[in-house]
Every structure is written in C-alpha cells, then in structure tokens.
Amino acid sequence: MKQFTSVHDVTDINALVSEALQHKENPYAHQHLGKNKTIGLVFLNPSLRTRMSTQKAALNLGMNVMVLNIDKEGWALELQDGAVMNGTTVEHVREAAAVLGQYVDIIGVRSFPGLQDREEDYSEQVFNKFVEHCGVPIVSLESATRHPLQSLADLITIEELKTKARPKVVLSWAPHIKPLPQAVPNSFAEWMCKADVEFVITHPEGYELNTNYTLGATIIHNQDKALQGADFIYVKNWSAYEPYGKVIKGFDDWMLTNEKLQVTDNAKVMHCLPVRRNLELSDEILDGPNSVVIHEAGNRVWAAQAVLKQLLESL
Numbered sequence: 001m002k003q004f005t006s007v008h009d010v011t012d013i014n015a016l017v018s019e020a021l022q023h024k025e026n027p028y029a030h031q032h033l034g035k036n037k038t039i040g041l042v043f044l045n046p047s048l049r050t051r052m053s054t055q056k057a058a059l060n061l062g063m064n065v066m067v068l069n070i071d072k073e074g075w076a077l078e079l080q081d082g083a084v085m086n087g088t089t090v091e092h093v094r095e096a097a098a099v100l101g102q103y104v105d106i107i108g109v110r111s112f113p114g115l116q117d118r119e120e121d122y123s124e125q126v127f128n129k130f131v132e133h134c135g136v137p138i139v140s141l142e143s144a145t146r147h148p149l150q151s152l153a154d155l156i157t158i159e160e161l162k163t164k165a166r167p168k169v170v171l172s173w174a175p176h177i178k179p180l181p182q183a184v185p186n187s188f189a190e191w192m193c194k195a196d197v198e199f200v201i202t203h204p205e206g207y208e209l210n211t212n213y214t215l216g217a218t219i220i221h222n223q224d225k226a227l228q229g230a231d232f233i234y235v236k237n238w239s240a241y242e243p244y245g246k247v248i249k250g251f252d253d254w255m256l257t258n259e260k261l262q263v264t265d266n267a268k269v270m271h272c273l274p275v276r277r278n279l280e281l282s283d284e285i286l287d288g289p290n291s292v293v294i295h296e297a298g299n300r301v302w303a304a305q306a307v308l309k310q311l312l313e314s315l
C-alpha cells in the first residue's frame, strides 16, 4: 500500500482485518520493520483516539513518532495557490508539507472540513495539498470527507463480535447541537458496502449522504423499522449534505435508548467517540451491556498498525 486515504487504497479489506487481528494477538512481532523509520502526525484539528492509537501503533512497529499540532504550534498556513500573503498567513502549505516530508518517512494528516463550501470540502482541498507536496506516503487521520482508520477499526470490531456469518449493521443518525462533518458516516458506509454484511442506513429525511459513498446500502427513514433484527447499530450524527453543513431541527427523539433496542437482535452499539451523552447516546446505552464503544476505540491501535505495516513494507 502506497497511501491510505480511503477504502479504495486497500486491495483486500478482509486480509487487512485479519492482519490487524494478528497484531492484536502479537503486537511486537514486526518491531524490526519500523527501525530507524519516523512517522509525523500532523493535526489541523483536535484528537484523542486517532493521535494516541496511531502513535501506539507506530511504537509497536518500532518507529519513531513526531506529532505536530500545526494549527496551534505551527505557522499560520496559507492554502490558496497564488495568494499574495500580506494577511495573517505566514507559511504556504507547499513549503510546510514539503519540509515535513524531509523529516519523516510516512506522514499522517488530520484536516476537517469547514462545512461552509461543499465543493471545497469534497475536493479535499487541504488534505490533497499535503498529498501533493509532502513527497512521502500519507495516511489519513480523518479528512474532510472520510475517516478510514476509524472505519477499519469498526470493521475489525464487527468481525470480532459478530455471532452470525452476515450480520445486519445499521448506521443510525443521532441528534447533535452542532453541525458535524459527514466524514465518519461517509467512510463507514463505503467500508460496509464492501464488507460481507447487510447494511442499512437510517436518518431523518433531509440528512441524505452523498450517494457516491452509500452505493449498495439500503436507506430507511423509519428508525424503528430500520433497527428491526439489527446485530450492530452504529450511532453517529452528521450535518446535512444539502443544504450543506446545516442542522435541521426537530429530531431529538432519534437518540438511541434501551427501549429502541428491543426490536433488534440484542444489537451491539457502536460509536466512534467522542460522544455527547444524553444528546447523541443515552447513559443507559453507554453504561449498559450492549455498548462496545470502548472495545471499538481499543481496536483503533490494531487498525493503524495493520495500515502502517503495509505502508512500511512499501518504502
């Protein structure tokens, strides 16, 4: 693998899941691969899980790790080509990315969408500038439209915890007070559409995702109907794709509760975290026996380790 920006960079998702589970069994088996190799993790936005799990994965592989919170610790970045930099920006991404590529063997970048201009976000303007100019293999730590390390960890979790060969997986929209990106649901949908699962998406009307990411999914607007017989429920908020980045009010009753679980096949409840309790997901679910959110977050290490190993092998 030369880069990891989406499921399309993966030749065989089942083989990658198997590899991740082998890392979980034996975390230090490939320490030699990362010897004298360095990964740089560059964050334009906050992170807990992605930062720590990717760091841990790299250390397990024997790599050196450097982290830069470029939004807080770096020079103010200019992203527009041709800009006359007589305002607040100090360094162009062309130089910043290229210089970072001089110091590391692999680079990870997190770059959220602005949620103002759909075309700009969906062209991955910021992330692709790093791809173009860094000169080393790149791994997405979540871009404007996708979060593939999260989705791989989600697939690993489903593979580990499923009790039937082809489980029913439901992506269920949840309420939130702020407009959130579509990156996690887009990415989860892309991975589930390639996995051996029955995949259903449920959301209120108006929260349709870009169909490029959901091809093959069944979309049901009635949440109770969608949840019937579910083995896994993936809870996630996202803002509208059309009108872009907007919150459509009036769907607070979409928060998952134990009562809603009754129509499922004792479904396991997933969430990428961070989660706003009693807004997106109830205490009773998060603290109850059906929640697997901590297990899922733990699997972020093995997802990252499987990906970094393949990137190291391509150097």
Ligand code: CP
Pocket: 046, 047, 048, 049, 050, 051, 142, 150, 272, 273, 274
């Ligand atoms: N799920 C996830 O990516 O968490 P962080 O934003 O904390 O990295």
